[in-house]
Amino acid sequence: MRSKRMKAGAIAIAAVMGSVVLAGCGDSSEPKTQEGGASASAGKNGDSREQGTSAVRAAYDRTAEAESARMVIKMKLSAEGRTVASNGEGVIDLAEGDSVMTITAEGKSIEQRVVDQVLYQKVGGQRTAEGKPWIKIDLKKVAAQQGMNNQQIGDPAKTAAYAKAITDKDVTKVGTEKIGGVDATHYRVSVDVAKLPGGDRVREQLGPTLPMHVWLDEEGRLRRQQIDMTVKAPASTSAKPDNSAAPQQLKMSTVMEFSDFGTEVDAQAPPAGQAADMTGKALQDSQGQS
Template sequence: MKASIPVAGLGALLLAAGAVGCGAEQSPEMTPAAAVAKAAKNTDDITSVRYRLSGTSPESGKVKGDASMRLKPTIAMSMKMTGPVDGAAETVEIRLVDKAMYLGGGAEMAKEMDGKTWLKFDLSGSDAGKELDRSGSASQAEQNPAAESTFLTSAKDVKKVGTEKVEGVETTHYTGTFTLADLRASLKGKNASIRENREKSIKQYEKMGVEKFTMDTWIDGDDHTKQFRMKGAADKGPLDMTITFLDYNKPVNVTAPPAKDVADLADLFKELDAS
């Protein structure tokens, strides 16, 4: 194996991955805050989601991607993302399955990895997995966009913008602002799972240096979030990310890449130490 390991650029794309129905309009008697809260409550029963993301990340610049994610009984995810790596647009595939993360860099990675097109990070306690987790990339890749869609409930100024179609679906558009302090305050009284998910997000946004957010949410007639957009000013540039949900609760099957195409980062570290 060559000593050069193309991890840094791919890690930046990972940081961008997190930072994600049809029917009639909601009842006119429902206040904006109540409509947003109802949609947030409906995320509790989501078992899987397919979504599209696009926008600007402070670490990665302009990115876009498509993903399928299983939330229950265990987390699994498959995503293809395009963003700048070393000044050029690159597409990578990310898979999370069986407590491991796989990064597929295609031909460019194969040049550096003796023909291997996938890089494996063991997330079950290995040194390589711990290093990835310290960078925030693992937590960001595992981030549940359905959970982040609930953040508008933290805002005290939620208002209705109007009705709009998103992906051909009639939705009601709401907007509001909140801070990380508001997000923390919203954890009171929540169950352990919700607190854990929101704490992960809060820590990631702290690392970015984002303190205040503007959020827009589009809610369909079945009281599900169809789309949300989060904007904020970070230390290293603007955050402006839109997540559009394409479907909920459909089967999501993610498999590990063929072993012959995978280089394990733990093994590469051992080789580098021995050289």
């Protein structure tokens, strides 16, 4: 069902970064393939390639059909010689997008919840200027400013849109390996950014293609997704010498892993009055990045 498309991992990515960043194409760096992987796949017949394409296209819906899962996210952001790593772990509702996670970044532990596409975060021992322990950001409003619909919030895979953009020539079977103790098939995927919603708008900044790697289990569900990208500053920004705060280039590596499908998810918003609304600041920051 369309309502079960996987907007979940998407929202989690935006949450880990603390704001919405347009995820798109990057450099051509790729994980090392197993011996006999990609080169052997290239020699297989068209039927094999079509089967791989069909499997990748269906993966997000197959995963969402599980309704929920445990998710681990590892992310690295690098700009101007500095690298920030963040790790997140928790549970996620694959149908609704709600999630409960704990995120560790720069030595800080962040409690995070996404409820009805609103992000809530709390850093232990810290309070906002208003004295509230939680901050909240309406991800729908931030996504709307970025020209994305509800199923594209922070999503580097843009779910169904990617499935439509993938053709047989875009998918290569690399091999098989264990992911979390489960047998998984590894595919290398290259997507034409221009075929995605808003592709013309971000092509100049993110490049022509999106290289990503996915690992699917025997039921066709997503077990791991890896994206390594380089986001370039827009020409209008890089041309301004006084805009020293804006990095010319941002490298981002994201790995998501899913397990324990069907696990219970109890995502609830913090008590009323305990969260400071930071949506306005997120909108300003997001507009600056654009």
